[in-house]
Amino acid sequence: MTDTPKYNALRAAGVFDASLDSLAQWAPQWTEQYMDLVEDGHTNEVLEPKLVALIRLNIDVTATHLYAPGVRRHVRNALRLGASRAEILEVFKLASVVGIHACALGVPILEEELAAAGREDDTVTPGATPVCDQVRANGMFNPLWETLYRWDPQYLEKFLGMGLGLWQDGILPPLWIEFLCIAGDATVTHMYGHGTRRHIEAALQLGATREQILQVLKIVSLQGIEACELGVPMLDEALHSLAK
Structure with a gap:
């Protein structure tokens, strides 16, 4: 993976796991182009790194997606970044009320x-x-x-x-909850326009900046790479099977 320094760095940081290693080998230039986008969401200071991890966790654990490999990775990453069990459980509760x-x-x-x-x-x-x-x-x-x-x-x-207690129990700041709700409603597996608008309005009332909300939406837009996270290992396995 010598031709993919950005992917290597994000992989070492726990943002990705081995599921994209073959992609980095087969399509290093495309992989690095995607990592340019990922870096934007993980290396700037618009949102706290722990919040970014919780947003990605919320996207993957919500009933509209239920992407177990991502949930597992983002739980580990959130813990590494200092999230508590209570905070991660709060994300699970928040994802539950999407029903x-x-x-x-x-x-x-x-x-x-x-x-x-x-x-x-x-x-x-x-x-x-x-x-x-x-x-x-x-x-x-x-x-x-x-x-x-x-x-x-x-x-x-x-x-x-x-659901109401999640906004009142103090485990996560109310603004963070609104960011998580924006992410859950705007995700490509849900696209619930009414809720996205309501939670953007609420976030703005709580003092969110345009840059912060845009950053949430940019993180959501990166969900598409999970097509490769899921499919590339299967393709790799099938190719190895044919070669035997």
């Missing part, structure tokens, strides 16, 4: 189709919903949840109760 997007997307569509079919829209008496009330008061209530609140307020109350 509410199924309701944010599907329930309004169901409402429209029920109306088109002439079906009644019965509202359920909400009862006490202190978590929903708090989320509304904080300006965090997604308008796409309104119909779910009318139909099944206690389910939404329980779901938001699971």
Whole structure:
């Protein structure tokens, strides 16, 4: 790998593992061109290195992707950069609440189709919903949840109760949480536009700069290399099998 100094350096730093070694051998120039992009996200000072590792971890562990080799590598890298067990677990929790997007997307569509079919829209008496009330008061209530609140307020109350504490427990700074949410929603395996916009707005309100948010999106854009991380070792294995 003498022709790929940038890849060698990032590999030694734990950003990549052996899965791209054959790529570096077969296509050194292309590999180095990609590493130019990777270096930008790992060597500048726009975001803290630990946050970069947590963002990459969030991208890979979210249900829209579930890329185990990346999760394993980014857990190791985050620990190396000083992340605690609690902080990494917080990323896993945050990735778990992305499930509410199924309701944010599907329930309004169901409402429209029920109306088109002439079906009644019965509202359920909400009862006490202190978590929903708090989320509304904080300006965090997604308008796409309104119909779910009318139909099944206690389910939404329980779901938001699971998620709201992540913004309040102090394990990760609220701005970091917004950066992680931007990454999870903008990732190429999700591309949830409504959530990306909401979390960009929230990050800006918390004082994020354009450069910081752009850096998050640039890190997300590098997810595409996982096609090579997954495919190149399989190609290498198949070529060795044919040569026997």
